[in-house]
Amino acid sequence: MGKKVKKEIDTPRREPFEPLPFESKTPATVVLMLSSPEEDVLAKACYAIYKFAEKGEENKLSLLGLGALPPLCQHINHEDKRVRRNAIMAVGMMAANVDVKIALKKLDVIPSVIEKLLPEEETVVHEFATLCLSTLSVDFVCKVQIIENKGLPSLIRLLSGPDPDVTKNTLEIALNLVQDHPNRAALGELGGVPxxxxxxxxEFPVIQQLALRILERLTLDRDARAAFREVQGFEKIMDFINDKDLSDLHVEALRVVSNCVADRESLLLVHQTGGLSRLIQLVVLSTAPALPEVQTSAATCIAVVARISENRKLLHEHDVETALVGLLSAEGDGVKTAACHAVATMGIHLVSKDTFRELEALHVVVELLSHSCEELRQAAVQALSSLTHDSQLNAAAVEEAAGVEVLVQMLSEGSSTLVSHAAATLANMADQEPLRCRILTQGAAAALVGPLQTATTTDSLLQVTRCLAALACEPHARKEFRKAGGLPPLVRLLSSRHKEVRSNACWAISVCANEEATSVELCKLGALESLQEINESPNRRNRFSEVAMFRLLASNLSVKYSVTGRLASTDITTDGFYDAGPVRVKDTLLDSDKGEHLLHNVKNEREDGALQPQSHCITDDYSSEFNEVFLVA
Incomplete structure (x- = not known):
């Protein structure tokens, strides 16, 4: 036998495998292909997933359930250009789904997506990267990530790009970002305004609208407004508003102007460039297709401008009152409401008060008090409150226009806002005795009881008590108020935590206590004890608390004698006076000489004894002399 020879094994040829055409209609199989090491397979799988996700929300959820999202996010940074592009397309398409968005936040995909915004990437990559960020940037945490990963400079650069889809997506991201205050200044500093x-x-309306909305939010920031001024933003926006072909976007543009003219420096620039005149012209414009909305925005803008006293003078010089009065009779409740707000703000200016009266604006506003629109009624009564403050002629004009009855009805039927402004208007009118009597004939004293019991806002309580003090100068008003049960809620206000409410309550009590019957009832309700407690506290006492206390004592001599141990030479006892014995009171509470001096001032007032604060806003300046607060009504 011959020797066995080992058989050689043939080695296989090292030739490439022929390309295998592969088709699959099963999403799960395609998702599995995302794990392939072959770039061509990965690119095709990512694109297939993109096309599948494009067809609807159910497909996006299905892909999420199959686990497609993690490998797709990894492939965003793949070395192969095609894989990167198709992967970001798939992720961007899926990101619109709420559940996918939550999953993307957990995967911390934002840094990888921001890297796709670089100039060397394709336009389609920019489109889907910004599409992904536009959905994620709604979330606050995602906004922070975008800023921290230096995404804002790339986004600003893309705003000047040629592709409208990329621009639209980028604007949506920017709009989400500028909802937060710190991002507004950052956008301005990085050159986002130009x-x-x-x-x-x-040429695309949706892009115009988004840009205007961003500018509206942006110009809320002082620093951003400065950047806006530096690039002549005011002039450009005003030129835009002057273009009648773009009237459908004038509302958004006027909102930008409203923010811009909020400060003095910006307004002067607008005024110097003729923007203020053009703004007023928009109020009286009558040919624009979107007239009501434009006029509403223009009137709102004027109201914003008029918040500053110097601005009101400028507006008056441009005869803005005539334009606003015209809007009071315009079509649309929104236009009238905005006009009333502007009238209320301009009405603070003394010269404008007279101008509005001469233009018969008060008659028109009184008619609006009976309108069915609640918001319009609130704006109208606010305008009357402003116009009648410190203006007797305007107060008389409201009465001539039959406004008293409606205003008194508002005390019982209106909301807190209506009650507050109606009470303020009636208080302004009640400074004149004929008007005060006219108001009382409508049952105003009794009508104030309800708001005292149910008022939920500090301002409404302030104005109701102010109105009560103005009306209670008349004896029959005090009697009507007492019989309607108004004293208990008034006394309860002495325990209010709000110092101005306490001060106004003391003021009202000091007026109501001018007659014995009301004074006795107030003492029975604990008003004297509450006033003693207030006067003992250096933090709670006010300009009217001691006035109210001595008024109570002056009208109730028996109590006064028990508390002070003496009567003044001007005190005249009548039947019913009795000595109940001394009442111990702390020395800091009641100084006899000071009390006699105060009572002497009270006795020397007019018989109605009206007390009014020197200004609309009562303060706790206890160091002021008491006789400073006595002004004859």
Missing amino acids: PLLALVRS
């Missing part, structure tokens, strides 16, 4: 102003003139 491209935004350029996009206002875009």
Whole structure:
């Protein structure tokens, strides 16, 4: 036998495998292909997932359930250009789904997506990367991540790009970012204002609208407004508003102007460039297709401008009152409401008060008090409150226009806002005795009881007590108020935590206590004890607390004698006076000489004894002399 020879094994040829055409209609199989090491397979799988997700929300959820999202997020940073592109397309398409968005936040995908915004990437990559960020940037945490990963400079650069889809997505991201205050200043500092102003003139309306909305939010920030001024933003926006072909976007543009003219420096710039005149012209414009909305926005803008006293003078010089009065009779409740707000703000200016009266604006506003629209009624009564403050002629004009009855009805039927402004208007009118009597004939004293019991806002309580003090100068008003049960809720206000409410309550009690019957009833309700407690406290006592206390004592001599141990030479006892014995009171509570001096001042007032504060806002300046607060009504 011959020797066995080992058989050689043939080695296989090292030739490439022929390309295998592969098709699958099963999403799960395609998701498995995302784990392939072959770039061509990965690119095709990512694109197939993109097309599948494009067809609807159910497909996006299905892919999420199959686990497609984690490998897709990894492939965003793949070395192969095609894989990166198709992966970001798939992720961007899926991101619109709420559940996918939550999953993307957990995967911390934002840094990888921001890297896709670099200039060397394709336009389609920019489109889907910004699409992904536009959905994620709604969330506050995602906004912070975008800023921390230096995404804002890339986004600003993309605003000047040629592709409208990329621009739209980028604007949506920017709009989400500027909802937060710190991002507004950052956007202005990084040069975001010029491209935004350029996009206002875009050929695509949706891009124009988004750019204007961003500018509206942006100009809420003082520093951003400064950046806006530096690039002549005011002039460009006003030119935009002057273009009648773009009237459908004038509302958004006027909101930008409203923010811009909020400060004095910006307003002067607008005034110098003729913008203020053009703004007023918009109020009286009558040919624009979107007239009501434009006029509403223009009137709102004027109201914002008029918040500053110097601005009111400028507006008056431009005869803004005539324009606003015209809007009071315009079509649309929104226009009338905005006009009333503007009238209320301009009405603070003394010269404008007279101008509005001469233009018969008060008669028109009184008619609006009976309108069915609650918001319009609130704006109208606010305007009357402003116009009648410190203006007897305007107060008389309201009475001539039959406004008293409606105003008194508002005390019982209206909301807190209506009650507050109606009471303020009636208090302004009650400074004149004929008007005061006219108001009382409508049952105003009794009508004030309800708001005292149910008022939920501090301002309404302040104005109701102010109105009560103005009306209670008349004896029959005090009697009517007492019989209607108004004293208990008034006394309870002495325990209010709000110092101005306490001060006004003391003021009202000091007026109501001018007659014995009311004074005795107030003492029975504990008013004297409450006033003693207030006067003992250096933090709670006010300009009217001691006035109210001595008024109570002056009208109730038996109590006064028990508390002070003496009567003044001007005190005249009548039947019913009795000595109940001394009442111990702390020395800090009641100084006899000071009390006699105060009572002497009270006795020397007019018989009605009206007390009014020197200003609309009562303060706790206890160091002031008491006779400073006595003004004859």
